[in-house]
Structures are given as structure tokens and as C-alpha cells.
Amino acid sequence: MAGACTEGLDTGFVALGYAKVGVLGVVQGITELLPVSSTAHMRIVPALLGWNDPGSAFSAAMQLAALAAVLSYFWTDVKGLTGGAVAALQRRDYADWSLRFCVWILLATLPIIIVGSLLSKLLNACNSPLRSLAAIGVAYIVMGALLALAELYSRHKRTLDHVDLKDAMIVGLAQCGALIPGVSRSGATFTAALFRDLERTEAARFSFLLGIPAIAAAGLKELYELHKAHLDAHAWSILAFGLVVASISAFIAIWGLLRILERFASWPFAVYRVLLGAFLLIAVFAHWLPN
Template identity: 70%
Template sequence: MAGMCTQGVDTGFVGLGYAKVAFLGVVQGITELLPISSTAHMRIVPALFGWQDPGSAFSAAMQLAALAAVVSYFWSDVRDMVAGSLSALSRRDFADRHFRLAFWIVLATVPIVIAGVALSGLLNACNSPLRSLAVIGWACLGLAILLALAEIYARHRRTIGEASLVDAMLVGIAQVGALIPGVSRSGSTLTAALALGFKREEAARFSFLLGLPAIALAGLRELWELHKVHLDAHGWSVLAVGLVVASVSAFFAIWGLMRILERFSAWPFVVYRGLLGVVLLLCVTMGWLA
């Protein structure tokens, strides 16, 4: 079903109510931080149940749930980087490793900020063509192939301590791909980090830390957009339920991802994404999903 527009902002999630949004919050939280595309699942699950599309505003606001999960799971890394950077600034020690990593992360966020602003009219529009199931299907399939190539040809030996500004910028540029529904922010950045030769668990850690500013900016920007269109108290309370549920499920999603990458590889996600893309394209071609 079509979503609901409020002054050009897709607020379809409000009409779904608390129970459905809580269910979608679980799905969003799990898929947001796994390399399998939360946007794809936010379109597929409602379509399967005959629910209206919760809209791009819901997906963007849910970034704050991902932010809470990443910061809490990688708290020691975040704390050391922030405290170390502030200490380095006070000492004017710009060669400090914590300061350099923080500075690189800020620089690596610039590409997605520029692209996000440039494409905001298309990305956030009601019934945006980029949220079509065909686009999402092709994106799922395309990144599955790239992730497979990274698994096959990458050496998986490097650690974050060996990362350079060039590494950060390349992963940051890859992050721009996440603006295309179906690609997945964690999928694009994890693929890039693996291709650069990082160990699987280090690639995931690098991906999450580098994505913190982009995740925070996307979530806060969407809250501001919802504020500007005067979302009512009921709408805010529905969104709050989704955020709380998604935060908890996202934390466990990170835990599961790290265990899989430490003990196995990214191949389970390659297979899942590939099958998802094929099934989606088949369903669209056959007219089984609108």
C-alpha cells in the first residue's frame, strides 16, 4: 500500500500503529547493522503483510537506534577515541593515533553528506522511485557480487591500527552507495574495508566506527524534518516505540555479526543478499509484489 505524505515527507509509519511499528522496529534493528539492507526489508515486510510503506522518514529516524547500539557495543573504542582526541587537542599533538582516526572519520563522512544533500529531494520524496522493489532487488544482487569478490580476493590481514587516511576516505566514498535503497550502509562499508585487506572483524569494527557521524546526522536530520512538518504527539510516540525496540535488536545484531565474521566469513550474507535480490526481481517480474 502507498505511504502517507505530510508536507512532502513520507510519514506512513504513523498509520501503522504501535504493534506494527514495534514489529518493524525489530526487523529494522536487525537489518540496519547487518550487511543485508534495512531499507529492502522495510519495503518487503510491509508488502508481504499488505501494510502501507512506513516511509523513508521512518528508516532515516531509525538511524538513531543504530547509533545507540553501535556506541554501546563499541563503547570502549568510542570512549578512547573521544577522550584521546580531546587530550591530543589540549596538547596540540595532532599526530596522536586517536586524534588522527577521529579526524579521518570526520573527513570520510564528507562524501555522503554532500551526496545526501544533493539527492535529498529524490531520496526523501513520497513514493520515491528509488524505493521501488526492482531497484532494491538489483541493489541487493549487485552488492552481493561485490561482497563475494571481496571475500574471494582480499587478504584479511590488516587491523584498524594499520589504517590510513586513504583507507578511511575509500570506505567513506563507498558509504555513499548506502543512499541507494537495497545497498546497505554496513554492506557497502564492510565490502570496501574487506577489499582493502582488513581482517573480517576489524573491517566490521572500522565500518561501524567510521559510520557513526553519518548515522547520527541522518537520524537527527530526519527528526528535524518531522519536527518541521509538525508531527503530532501520537506520531512521535509511535516513532519512540520503534526506536526503543530497534535499539535493542540492533545491539544483538552487532553481536551476531561479529561472531559470524570472527568464526566464519561474510559468505552467509553474500548468499542471503543474492537470494533476496533474485526473489525480489522474480516477484516484481511475475507481479506477485507491487
């Protein structure tokens, strides 16, 4: 079902109410940080349940839940890197690895900021063609195949302390794929990191750390857009409830992802993506689900 428009923003989540937004918050939190695309699941789950599309604004704002989960789970890394970078600046040690790594992350965030700004009207428009289930199905299959290739061809040997600017920029460019529903930010960056021969859990760790500025920027920007749309207190309370539920779910998802990668590699996600993508295309063309 189509969502609702508020001053050009798709704000279908307001009509869903607390219970449904709570369910979608769990789905969003789990899938935001797994390589399976939360934006896609925000279209798929409501379509299967016959609910309104919560809208792209909901998906973008929910990224703040992922930010909270990443910062809390990787707080030791974040604190060490930022503290090391500040200390390096104070002593003017520009060769310090922590400082260079933080600069690389900021540089690697520029591509998605630029591309996201250029495509923002299309991405957040009501009934955007990029949010069609057919488009999501194609993106799912393509990314599933790329993840499988990365798993096959990566040497899985490098660790985070061997990452350089070239690695950061390649993964940063891959992050732009997150703008397309069905691709997945974590999926694109994790896959790119695997192609750079990072060990699986290190690739996931790199993906999460590199995504912090982009996730924060996207979430805060969407909150500002929603503020400009003059949502009422009821709408804000529904969004806040979804954020809390999604934050808890996202933290659990990080823990689960790292355990899965240690035990099964990334094959479960590659297979899941291809099968779900094929199902979506069949369901749309057989008219089982509205596109």
C-alpha cells in the same frame, strides 16, 4: 501499499500503529547494522505482509537506534578515541593516532553529507523510484556479488591500528552507496574495508566507527524534518516506541554479526543478498508483489 505524505515527507509509519511499528522496529534494528540493508527490508517486509510502506522518514529516523547500539557496544573504542583525541589536542600532539583517526572519520563523512544533501528530495520523496522493489532487487544482487568478490580477494590481515587516511576516504566514499535502498551502509563500508585487506571483524568494527557521524547526522536531520512536518503526539509516540525496540534489536545484531564473521566469514550475507535480490525481481515481474 503506498505510504502517507506529510508536507512532502513519506510518513506511512503513523498509520501502522504500535504493534506493526514494533515488528518493523525489530526488523530495522537487526538489519540496520548487518550488511543486508534495513531500508530494503522496510519495503520488503510490509510488502509481503500487505502493510503500508512506513516511508523513508521512518527508516532514516530509526538510524538513531543504530547509533545508540553502536555507541553502547563499542563504547570502549569510542571513549578511547575521543579521549585520546582531546588529550592530543591539549598537548598539541597532532601526530597522535587517535586524533588523526577521528579527523579521518570526519573527512570520510563529508562525501555522504554532500551527496545526501544533493539527493535528499529524491530520496525522501513520496513514492521515490529508488524505493521500488525492482530497484532494491538489483541493488541487492550487485552488492551481494561485490561482497563475494571482496571475500575472495581480501587478504584479511590488516587491523584497525594500521588504517590510514586513504582507507578512511575509500570506505567513506563507499558509504554514499547507503543512500540507495538495497545497498546497505554497513554492507558498502564493510565490503570496501574488506577490499582494503582488513580482517573481517576489524572491517566490521571500522565500518561501525566510521558510520557514527553519518548515522547521527541522518537520524537527527530526519527528526528535524519530522518536527517541521508538525507530527502530532500520537505519531511521535509511535516513532519513539519503534526507536526503543530497534535499539535493543540493533545491539543484539552487532553481537550476532561479529560471531557470524568469526565462524562463517561474510558468505551467508553475500548468498542471502543474491537470493533475495533474485526473488524480488521475479516477484515483481511475475506480479506477485507490487513494485
